[in-house]
Amino acid sequence: SADPGASEIAELLRRARRWLREGTGDAERQKQIRSLADTIQRLQRVGPWASANPRIAQEEIAEHLKRIRNDYCKGTLRDTVNCFVPQPAGPRCAHIRVPEPLGLHAHPGSIDDALAELHRRMQETISTTVAELEAAGSFIFYPNPFYHR
Numbered sequence: 001s002a003d004p005g006a007s008e009i010a011e012l013l014r015r016a017r018r019w020l021r022e023g024t025g026d027a028e029r030q031k032q033i034r035s036l037a038d039t040i041q042r043l044q045r046v047g048p049w050a051s052a053n054p055r056i057a058q059e060e061i062a063e064h065l066k067r068i069r070n071d072y073c074k075g076t077l078r079d080t081v082n083c084f085v086p087q088p089a090g091p092r093c094a095h096i097r098v099p100e101p102l103g104l105h106a107h108p109g110s111i112d113d114a115l116a117e118l119h120r121r122m123q124e125t126i127s128t129t130v131a132e133l134e135a136a137g138s139f140i141f142y143p144n145p146f147y148h149r
Contacts, residue, residue, distance in 0.1 A: 013040050019033065020034055042072075050146055051148055052147075055144060056142055057140065062087070062089035066087070070082070070083055090140070095133065097125045099118075102121065
């Protein structure tokens with residue numbers, strides 16, 4: 001893991017869960033430890049990737065919000081539905097491109113060469129599509145409030 005303290009936190013969480021399974025200690029103390037362990041587990045779901053980039057895409061914001069909603073909003077039918085029904089972050093638009101056709105007669109007996117050429121053509125098509133969308137301003141980015149160096 002990138003975080004040097006992650007293994008210590010994981011060990012602390014593992015020991016807390018074991019202590020809870022063993023059932024030692026009074027009920028009030030167990031309740032406190034369970035609450036703290038649950039909080040640690042929720043906080044671990046937001047990894048270092050959340051603050052790695054200075055910009056954050058609309059889809060990434062939606063993913064973070066869904067994770068937070070799933071972790072903290074529980075108990076109602078709406079919360080249960082939100083866990084299972086995908087919700088788009090915004091309007092969708094499919095950008096479909098097809099690479100140039102590949103003539104297998106140009107690659108007699110070499111499936112690996114044909115596959116490599118097909119991969120190259122597909123990647124070139126994807127890269128061109130992404131470049132066109134970036135030039136048109138189709139990707140929506142926001143400043144990441146959690147970014148730090």
